[in-house]
Amino acid sequence: MRMRRLFSQTLREDPSEAVTVSHQLLMRAGFIRPLDSGIFAYLPLGRRTLRKLETLACEELSAIGGQEVMVPAVQPVDLWERTAAWKQGIVEATRFHDRAGHAVALGLGSEAPVTFLAKGTVASYRQLPQVLYHVQRRWRDNSGPHGGFLRLREGTVVESCSLDVTREALQAQYRAHYQAFFNIYHCCGLSVVSALAADHAPGETLGHRFVMLAPAGDEQIVCCEGCGYTADHRVARFEKPGLQPESARPLERVETPGVKTIDALAEFLDIPAARTAKAVFLVAALPEDKGSREQVVFAVVRGDMEVSEAKLRALLGARGLRPATDEEIRAIGSEPGYGSPLGVHDALIVVDDAIPVSPNLVAGANEVGMHVRNVNYGRDFVADLVGDIAAAQAGDVCPCCGAPLRLASGIAVGSAFELGTHYSDVLEATFVDSEGGRRPFQMGQYTLELDKVLAGIAETHHDEHGLIWPICMAPYQVHLVALGRGEEVLQVAERLYHDLQSVGIEVLFDDREESAGVKFMDADLIGLPLRLTVGGRGLKKGGVELKHRAAETSIFVSLEEVVPGVQSEIAKLRAERSRAVVKVPFVG
Numbered sequence: 001m002r003m004r005r006l007f008s009q010t011l012r013e014d015p016s017e018a019v020t021v022s023h024q025l026l027m028r029a030g031f032i033r034p035l036d037s038g039i040f041a042y043l044p045l046g047r048r049t050l051r052k053l054e055t056l057a058c059e060e061l062s063a064i065g066g067q068e069v070m071v072p073a074v075q076p077v078d079l080w081e082r083t084a085a086w087k088q089g090i091v092e093a094t095r096f097h098d099r100a101g102h103a104v105a106l107g108l109g110s111e112a113p114v115t116f117l118a119k120g121t122v123a124s125y126r127q128l129p130q131v132l133y134h135v136q137r138r139w140r141d142n143s144g145p146h147g148g149f150l151r152l153r154e155g156t157v158v159e160s161c162s163l164d165v166t167r168e169a170l171q172a173q174y175r176a177h178y179q180a181f182f183n184i185y186h187c188c189g190l191s192v193v194s195a196l197a198a199d200h201a202p203g204e205t206l207g208h209r210f211v212m213l214a215p216a217g218d219e220q221i222v223c224c225e226g227c228g229y230t231a232d233h234r235v236a237r238f239e240k241p242g243l244q245p246e247s248a249r250p251l252e253r254v255e256t257p258g259v260k261t262i263d264a265l266a267e268f269l270d271i272p273a274a275r276t277a278k279a280v281f282l283v284a285a286l287p288e289d290k291g292s293r294e295q296v297v298f299a300v301v302r303g304d305m306e307v308s309e310a311k312l313r314a315l316l317g318a319r320g321l322r323p324a325t326d327e328e329i330r331a332i333g334s335e336p337g338y339g340s341p342l343g344v345h346d347a348l349i350v351v352d353d354a355i356p357v358s359p360n361l362v363a364g365a366n367e368v369g370m371h372v373r374n375v376n377y378g379r380d381f382v383a384d385l386v387g388d389i390a391a392a393q394a395g396d397v398c399p400c401c402g403a404p405l406r407l408a409s410g411i412a413v414g415s416a417f418e419l420g421t422h423y424s425d426v427l428e429a430t431f432v433d434s435e436g437g438r439r440p441f442q443m444g445q446y447t448l449e450l451d452k453v454l455a456g457i458a459e460t461h462h463d464e465h466g467l468i469w470p471i472c473m474a475p476y477q478v479h480l481v482a483l484g485r486g487e488e489v490l491q492v493a494e495r496l497y498h499d500l501q502s503v504g505i506e507v508l509f510d511d512r513e514e515s516a517g518v519k520f521m522d523a524d525l526i527g528l529p530l531r532l533t534v535g536g537r538g539l540k541k542g543g544v545e546l547k548h549r550a551a552e553t554s555i556f557v558s559l560e561e562v563v564p565g566v567q568s569e570i571a572k573l574r575a576e577r578s579r580a581v582v583k584v585p586f587v588g
Contacts, residue, residue, distance in 0.1 A: 001044075001476065003510045003522075006030075008043050010522050020216040022458035023149040025467050029525045031475075038153035045526065046454075048475035050156060053450050054135050056187060056472060057158040060180040064173075066131040066160055069117075071110045073136060077103035079112050082426045094141050107139040111423050111445050114161040118441060119429035125165050128431065128441075129173060133160035135450075150411060151218055155451040162444040165433065167420070170442040174206065174418060175586050177446040181210055181414050184448065186581040189470040190456050192413060194587055195221040197232040206588060207417040211410035212456045219412040222392045226403030230587070234310035237388065238405060239397035240302075240354040243274060249360050251380065252373040260337030262303040265371065269362060276303030277355065277363040277375060279339030281324035284316050284348070292319050296332050300341055300383070301352040301390050302361070308391035312350065315387045338364035340372060341381040351383040352390045411459070413452045419443040467527030468549050471573035476508040478566060479528040483516050483535035492559070493534040496544070499563050505570065524549070529573055530566060 008030030017034070018024040026032045031046030042050055058068060077095065093107040114132055122130060138157045162173040178194070185192040190212050197207040209232050211221050222236035223229070231237070259268050266273045280299040285292040297316065299307050309321050326336050332347040334340065340363040341349050355361075356377040363375040375381070394407045424430065424440035433439045454473075461468045471477065478500060482493035490511075497509045508528060510519050516535075523531050533545040533554070544562060546569070547554035557565045 001508050003508060004512050006044060006508075008045055010525055020150055020455075020459065021462065022216070022455040025458050025462055025525075026149060026455070029467055029527065032149065038151060040149060040152065040154075045475045049454060049469070049473055050450060052473055052475075053188070053453060054156070054158065057184055057448050057450070058133070058135070060183050061131065061133045061158070061160055061177075064131065064176040064180050065129070066133045069114075069132045069134050071113045071134050071136060071159075073106060073139070074104050075108050075113060077105050079116060079427075080105075080108060083112055083423060094139060107141060109445070109447075110134060110136075110159045110161055111419060111443070112427065114163075115423040115427045115429045115441070115443070118163055118424075119427065122163065122431050122441070124432050125434055125439075128163060128165050129169060130163040131160060131173065132163075133158060149455050150216065150452065152451055155449065158448040158450060160446040162446070164442040164444075165431075165439070167442055170418060170420075170444055171206075174416060174444050177416055177444065178208070178586055179584065181416070181446070181448065182584045183581050185210070185212075185413065185453070187470070187472050187577055188453060188457055189461060189577070189580065190413070190453070191460070193221070193223075193230050193410075195230045195232045196587070197235060197415065197417075208415065208587075209412050210414035210416075212413050212460070213408055213410040214456065214459050215409055216459060217409045217411040219410050221408050221410060222396075222405050223408050224398040224401065224403050224405055226398060227401040228587075229398050229400045229405075231392075232310075233392055233407060234308055235314070236392035236405070237399040238390075238392045239399055239402065240305075240390065241397070242354075243358045246359050248376045248379055249374040251375065253365060254362075254371050254373055255369060256338075256371045257369045259369075259371070265362065266303065269371075271362065273303040274358070275361060277301075277340070277361045278303045278305070278307075279334070279341070279364060280307045281329045281334070281336075281339065282309070282312070282321045283324050283328065284313070284318040285320040286316065286318055296324055296328055296347045297321075298332070298334070298339070298341055298344055298347045298349045299351075299389060300349070300355055302354050302358055305352065305354070305390040306393070307352075307389055311387075311391070312389045315350065315385055315389060316348075334366045335364065335368055338367060338370060340364035340366050340375070341383070342366065342372065342375065348385070349381070349383045350385045350387070350389060351377065353386055353388055354390065355383075356386065411452050411456050412449065413456055414446075414448045416446045417444065419445050462527070463550075465521070466525030469527050469529060470577060471529050471570065472577055474506075474528050475526075476506040476528050477530060477570055478505055478507045479523045479526065479531045480507050480509045481519050481523060481531060481533045482509075482511055483519070483533060485513065486536055488539055489534055489536055492539060492544075496532065496534065496562055500566060503563060503567065505563075505566060530569055532562070532566065 011028040014024045015027050032040045093105040095105045139154050164170045192210050192212050194208045197209045220233040222233050259265050278301050282297045284297045333344045360374045365372045396405045421440040430438040500507050531547045538544050543558040545554040546557045
């Protein structure tokens with residue numbers, strides 16, 4: 001491609017709306033342009049890079065037996081309504097009706113469509129296992145997208161669904177995808193960790209999020225430096241320090257005017273936050289035979305902890321959660337800011353497992369300006385459900401080794417979940433097993449967030465001058481720069497442009513009438529792996545300059561050795577990337 005014809009424009013300054021390094025560099029280098037908040041167009045350089053990433057993902061999934069299909073982006077709502085994922089996923093889906101009045105939606109996944117397809121295609125266990133994957137633009141109507149290119153409303157995903165006979169076969173398929181994903185990340189030069197993320201959605205028994213650690217990321221994970229335990233902060237486990245055992249004391253009402261928060265309460269009464277009970281009011285969509293019903297949930301954790309909605313949703317088996325309104329809180333006999341499980345009605349009371357072993361807590365009195373001392377579980381109130389519903393925080397104790405946990409930010413570049421038979425059960429998708437009976441498919445679902453992978457590469461592969469693309473992801477392999485307008489320079493550059501392309505080397509040819517400084521700045525900004533410079537000074541010595549993007553200096557190559565020399569350097573870069581693709585231990 002000749003740069004004078006390239007549909008692109010480099011920028012000298014960081015765009016004002018770009019808040020992350022990847023957003024800044026991808027826009028400045030002419031890879032992407034925004035159309036609206038969270039909606040980006042790929043320009044030719046960006047599209048070539050994304051296509052290479054798509055190809056790499058498809059090759060890895062094909063290598064483990066995957067077959068590519070195409071699942072429609074517009075899907076009938078009635079296909080999803082029977083699944084417990086519907087109420088969870090519909091928040092980010094865009095719904096509308098076609099001209100015949102059928103309800104359809106954008107922004108949904110592939111689990112239900114693949115299950116539906118398998119139901120009409122796979123009749124016998126002899127046709128299993130199956131791995132079906134597809135590449136698709138996915139719309140998510142996020143509220144208030146932030147993070148620039150790290151949080152898109154429309155992005156590209158590669159989704160794979162596996163169908164197996166047994167749970168053991170599903171687990172083997174899960175591990176194959178786990179390794180395939182790491183192969184992709186390693187080839188792209190990304191350092192990624194797998195964070196446990198079970199109980200993310202209905203039916204899931206094992207799950208992972210694949211996270212590239214980066215300060216700009218909007219995903220938080222919990223890490224243990226002692227044993228390596230890593231988990232999504234929404235579902236991470238931790239050891240909860242108990243309070244000193246003591247006898248239950250009588251209830252005592254205490255006036256607390258204007259005290260509506262735990263911190264204010266602890267300061268007012270001069271007690272640690274751990275000696276208080278925190279009330280959180282939510283409304284859960286609980287599944288029923290036909291749809292769901294809303295139920296006010298009164299969740300209680302100790303005052304030094306926070307409620308994890310993911311853990312709470314999993315404990316309830318809820319399809320979704322939303323904050324309760326003040327009117328809904330008062331309707332159950334409670335009071336916003338002064339909530340207490342004492343005497344409430346028509347609410348589902350759920351307490352964290354630390355509450356029953358925490359004596360004499362201070363809780364709200366369900367009355368403005370009043371709290372109650374010495375509230376004890378079992379004597380003063382009981383719960384409908386008791387379980388781990390507290391979110392892990394920095395400094396909490398690792399459940400595996402006892403070391404302190406830390407929170408880390410990162411970019412979620414993929415996920416994997418065991419779905420079991422949830423979708424095949426509710427959609428009645430079965431096959432005939434070896435004994436002649438009918439069994440539901442054991443399913444897994446695996447997603448690669450390609451835009452975030454691309455952003456992750458930009459976040460970590462750059463210097464003060466611009467991007468530095470790995471050889472497997474670069475839009476072109478060689479940036480050919482012609483310096484000056486001398487006849488000999490142009491003739492040699494033209495010949496090299498054609499000679500390199502004739503042997504399959506991808507070349508971006510800077511044939512513009514720009515100064516050497518502008519051309520070199522743009523070459524560094526775009527960040528192709530190799531730069532080949534043709535100039536009058538080098539030609540007098542019978543050659544050109546070859547420079548690796550990440551190298552400080554260039555090397556001189558004779559004209560006769562340019563093509564084999566470039567081929568050799570590309571082969572070295574590919575070999576280096578191949579050596580980085582290693583087997584990773586499975587953490588489950």
